[in-house]
Amino acid sequence: MTHSPNPSSDRPDYLQRLNPEQRAAIETTDGPLLVLAGAGTGKTRVLTTRFAHILLSGRARPHQILAVTFTNKAAREMRERIGAILGTPVEGLWLGTFHALCARMLRRHAEYVGLSSGFTILDTDDQLRLLKQVIEPLRIDAKRWPSQGILGVIQRWKDRGLTPERVTPAEDTDFANGQCRAAYAAYQARLIQLNACDFGDLMLHVTEILRTRPDVLAQYHRLFRYILVDEYQDTNTIQYLWLRLLAQREGQSANICCVGDDDQSIYSWRGAEVENILRFERDFPGAVIVRLERNYRSTAQILGAASGLIAHNDGRLGKTLRPGREDSSGEKVRVVAVWDSDDEARMVGEEIARLRAGGHSLAEMAILVRAGFQTRAFEERLIALGVPYRVVGGLRFYERAEIRDALAYMRVLSQPADDLAFERIINVPRRGIGAAALQKFHAAARAGNMPLTQAVQDLLAGGEIKGRAREPMAALMDCLQRGRDALPREGHVVVVETLLEEAGYIDMWKADPSPEAPGRVDNLKELVRALADFESLEGFLEHVALVMENEENAGDARVSLMTLHGAKGLEFDTVFLPGWEEGVFPSQRTLDEGGLKGLEEERRLAYVGITRARHRAIISHAASRRIYGNWQSAIPSRFIEELPDEHVATSGAASQARTRTFGHAPEFSQAFPVVARRARMTEALARGTAPDAASGARSAAFGAGERVFHQKFGYGTVTSVDGSRLEIAFEKAGSKRVLDQFIEKIS
DNA sequence: TCGTTAGCTTTTTTT
DNA sequence: AAGCTAACGA
Numbered sequence: 001m002t003h004s005p006n007p008s009s010d011r012p013d014y015l016q017r018l019n020p021e022q023r024a025a026i027e028t029t030d031g032p033l034l035v036l037a038g039a040g041t042g043k044t045r046v047l048t049t050r051f052a053h054i055l056l057s058g059r060a061r062p063h064q065i066l067a068v069t070f071t072n073k074a075a076r077e078m079r080e081r082i083g084a085i086l087g088t089p090v091e092g093l094w095l096g097t098f099h100a101l102c103a104r105m106l107r108r109h110a111e112y113v114g115l116s117s118g119f120t121i122l123d124t125d126d127q128l129r130l131l132k133q134v135i136e137p138l139r140i141d142a143k144r145w146p147s148q149g150i151l152g153v154i155q156r157w158k159d160r161g162l163t164p165e166r167v168t169p170a171e172d173t174d175f176a177n178g179q180c181r182a183a184y185a186a187y188q189a190r191l192i193q194l195n196a197c198d199f200g201d202l203m204l205h206v207t208e209i210l211r212t213r214p215d216v217l218a219q220y221h222r223l224f225r226y227i228l229v230d231e232y233q234d235t236n237t238i239q240y241l242w243l244r245l246l247a248q249r250e251g252q253s254a255n256i257c258c259v260g261d262d263d264q265s266i267y268s269w270r271g272a273e274v275e276n277i278l279r280f281e282r283d284f285p286g287a288v289i290v291r292l293e294r295n296y297r298s299t300a301q302i303l304g305a306a307s308g309l310i311a312h313n314d315g316r317l318g319k320t321l322r323p324g325r326e327d328s329s330g331e332k333v334r335v336v337a338v339w340d341s342d343d344e345a346r347m348v349g350e351e352i353a354r355l356r357a358g359g360h361s362l363a364e365m366a367i368l369v370r371a372g373f374q375t376r377a378f379e380e381r382l383i384a385l386g387v388p389y390r391v392v393g394g395l396r397f398y399e400r401a402e403i404r405d406a407l408a409y410m411r412v413l414s415q416p417a418d419d420l421a422f423e424r425i426i427n428v429p430r431r432g433i434g435a436a437a438l439q440k441f442h443a444a445a446r447a448g449n450m451p452l453t454q455a456v457q458d459l460l461a462g463g464e465i466k467g468r469a470r471e472p473m474a475a476l477m478d479c480l481q482r483g484r485d486a487l488p489r490e491g492h493v494v495v496v497e498t499l500l501e502e503a504g505y506i507d508m509w510k511a512d513p514s515p516e517a518p519g520r521v522d523n524l525k526e527l528v529r530a531l532a533d534f535e536s537l538e539g540f541l542e543h544v545a546l547v548m549e550n551e552e553n554a555g556d557a558r559v560s561l562m563t564l565h566g567a568k569g570l571e572f573d574t575v576f577l578p579g580w581e582e583g584v585f586p587s588q589r590t591l592d593e594g595g596l597k598g599l600e601e602e603r604r605l606a607y608v609g610i611t612r613a614r615h616r617a618i619i620s621h622a623a624s625r626r627i628y629g630n631w632q633s634a635i636p637s638r639f640i641e642e643l644p645d646e647h648v649a650t651s652g653a654a655s656q657a658r659t660r661t662f663g664h665a666p667e668f669s670q671a672f673p674v675v676a677r678r679a680r681m682t683e684a685l686a687r688g689t690a691p692d693a694a695s696g697a698r699s700a701a702f703g704a705g706e707r708v709f710h711q712k713f714g715y716g717t718v719t720s721v722d723g724s725r726l727e728i729a730f731e732k733a734g735s736k737r738v739l740d741q742f743i744e745k746i747s
Numbered sequence: 748t749c750g751t752t753a754g755c756t757t758t759t760t761t762t
Numbered sequence: 763a764a765g766c767t768a769a770c771g772a
Contacts, residue, residue: 070762071761071762099762124761199761267760269759370760371758371759372758373757373758393761430748548761563760565761566761584758587758589759590759626763628757628763629763629764748772750770750771750772751769751771751772753768753770754769756765757764
C-alpha cells in the first residue's frame with residue numbers, strides 16, 4: 001500500500017486535521033505505547049486511525065492486528081469507522097471484546113482444556129443453578145453463605161487467573177468456612193462434563209492454554225504483529241495476563257498500544273485493576289507515553305467542573321483536560337436542590353420539556369443515575385408527560401423468560417448433552433415433571449454417567465416413566481429427535497419454529513390470559529426472525545451468549561435513561577445527574593466495602609458523568625429519599641462541595657446547602673415548601689381512605705377491555721376488575737394494579 | 748404436583 | 763414497597 005499523495009502536506013488524508021498528540025499516538029506504530037486519553041479527546045478516532053494507518057502503511061495485513069475492546073458496541077463502532085477510513089468493509093479482523101476473541105480462540109483449542117469445540121457458553125442463570133447443584137453435597141448453609149456469594153468468590157478468582165489448583169488455602173478463608181475452593185473445583189469439573197464454560201472461563205481457559213502450550217502461543221505470536229487495546233484501565237488481572245502473553249516475546253519489544261484513562265476506571269468491583277495502567281512502563285520497558293488532553297466535546301465550564309472534582313483524587317497519572325475550542329465557554333454546571341425523588345423527576349421532566357420546546361432533540365438528552373432503582377421515578381414522570389425515553393441496559397431482550405426458554409430449546413436441540421438447558425424446558429410447558437421426578441432422572445443420569453436427555457430416553461424405553469408424565473415426555477423427546485434429524489434438510493429456522501410449536505411452548509403463551517402474554521408471543525416471533533440472520537443454530541447461539549444485545553429499532557429520538565456505568569463512552573448535549581446525595585452517590589455500600597479507594601472510584605464515576613455532557617450538565621440532590629421503603633433525610637453529596645464554585649450555578653436551596661457543613665439536614669429541609677407537601681399528603685390520604693361506596697360505585701363503571709388513561713402510566717386497557725382495584729395493561733408501562741379512582745375513561 | 752402464603756431480602760455497577 | 767423464596771396445605 002502507498003500513501004495517497006497530498007499536495008498540502010505529505011501526509012495521507014486520514015492523518016489530516018489531527019492535533020500533534022493524536023498524530024504521535026497514531027504514528028508511533030512500533031514498540032509499546034500508552035495513550036492516556038482524557039474524556040472527549042478523540043480516543044476512538046486515534047484507535048481507528050491507528051489501525052487504518054498500520055494497514056495502509058503496509059506494516060500488517062488485517063488479520064495480523066489484534067484489537068480488543070470491552071463492549072460489543074465499542075467493537076462495532078471501531079469496525080465501522082475503520083471501514084469508513086479504508087472505504088471498504090474489512091473482513092477477517094481479530095477485533096472484538098476480550099470475551100468474544102477468547103471464545104474464538106478457545107473453539108480452536110478446546111481439547112487442551114478438556115472441552116470440545118462445540119462447547120456451550122452459560123449465562124448467569126445457568127451458572128447459579130449449576131453451582132447450587134454442585135455444592136449440595138458440601139452442606140454449606142445456604143442462608144449464611146448464599147450461592148451467589150460463592151459464585152462471586154469463584155468469579156473473582158477467575159478474574160485473577162486462578163484455576164482451582166492455583167487457589168491456595170490461605171485465600172479461601174473468609175467465605176463459606178473455607179469451602180469455596182472445593183465448590184470451585186467441583187463446579188469446574190461439572191462444567192467440563194457438560195462441555196460448557198462460563199464467561200470467566202473464556203479468558204481463563206485460553207490464558208491457561210497460552211501459558212502451557214508454547215506451540216500455540218508461538219502461533220499467535222507469529223500471527224499478531226500489532227496489538228491495540230481500548231479502555232486499558234478496566235482490564236482485570238486475567239485480561240492483563242492474556243495480553244502480556246500475547247504481546248511479550250523473546251528479544252522483541254512488543255507492538256502493543258494501550259489506550260485508557262485512569263480517571264475513568266470505574267470497574268474495580270468487576271476485578272479491574274487500575275494498577276495495570278499505572279505500571280505500564282514497568283511491564284513494557286521503553287514504553288512511549290502520549291497524553292491526549294485537548295477535549296473537543298464539552299464546554300469550558302463543564303471541563304472546569306469535572307477537572308476540579310477529579311483533582312480531589314490521589315494517585316493519578318496526571319492529566320488536565322483543556323478546552324479544544326476557544327469559543328466554548330458555555331453555561332455553568334447547574335446544581336439543583338429538590339425535596340424528594342418525585343420532585344426531582346418533576347424538575348428533570350420540566351427541563352426536558354422546555355428544551356424540547358426549544359428545538360433540542362430528545363436523542364441529545366440523558367439522565368444518568370448511580371443505580372438502577374433510581375430510574376423508576378423518571379420513567380413514571382416521562383410517561384406522564386408523554387416524553388419518549390429508552391432505558392439503556394434495562395431488561396434486555398435475551399434476558400426475558402420466554403426468550404431464555406426458547407433458547408434452552410435450541411440448546412438442547414444443538415447439544416443434547418446440555419443438561420442445564422434441558423432442565424429448564426423439561427417442565428415448560430407443564431408436563432407433570434416435578435422435583436421428585438427430576439431427582440430420579442438425575443440419579444439415573446449419574447448412575448449411567450450420561451446426560452439427562454439420554455437418561456430420560458432410557459427410562460422412557462424401559463417403561464419407568466409412568467402416569468401423567470409419560471405421554472408428554474415421550475412427545476417432547478420425539479420432537480427433539482425429529483428436529484435434529486430435520487436440521488440438515490429443512491434448515492435451523494424452520495426446525496426451531498416447528499419445535500417450539502410442537503413442544504407446545506408457543507401454545508403455552510397463547511393460552512396464557514395475562515396481559516404480557518401476547519407480547520411474549522411477539523418476542524418469540526422476533527427471535528425466530530433473528531435466527532434467519534445466522535447461518536447455523538450454533539452461530540446464533542454463540543452470538544446470543546456473547547453479545548446479548550437487543551438491536552431494537554433505535555429509530556426515533558428518545559431521552560436516554562441509564563446508569564453512569566452504562567454511559568461511559570457516550571456523549572449528549574444535555575446530561576442530568578440526579579441523586580447526588582451521600583449514601584446514594586457516593587454509594588454507601590462502595591464506601592463501606594472499598595473505603596478511600598471506593599470513594600475515589602465513585603468520584604471517577606462522577607467525573608465520567610459530568611464529562612458526558614457537551615453543553616449542559618444539571619446535577620440534583622433531594623433532601624429526602626425513600627430507601628428500602630422508608631423515608632430518610634439525605635445530605636448533599638460531598639462531590640457537590642468539591643465542584644469549583646466558579647463553574648457552578650446553584651438553584652433551589654442548594655446555595656445554602658453548599659455553604660453549610662454536613663449533618664444539618666433538618667435546617668436544610670426548612671428551605672423547602674414542607675407545608676405544601678404536607679397539604680399534598682393530607683389530600684392524598686383523604687382520597688386514599690375515601691368511603692368505599694364512592695369507589696365501589698365508580699368501579700362498576702369499568703369493565704374488562706375498556707380503554708383508560710392514568711396520570712402516571714398513560715393509556716391502557718382494563719384486563720380485570722376486582723372491586724375498586726383494576727388490573728390494567730398499559731401501553732408503555734406494562735401491566736399494573738391500580739385503584740379505579742386514579743383512572744379516567746376514554747370515550 | 749401445584750398453588751398459596753408468610754417472611755424475608757433487596758438497591759450497584761456487566762462482559 | 764415489592765418481588766422472591768421456602769414452606770405448607772390441597
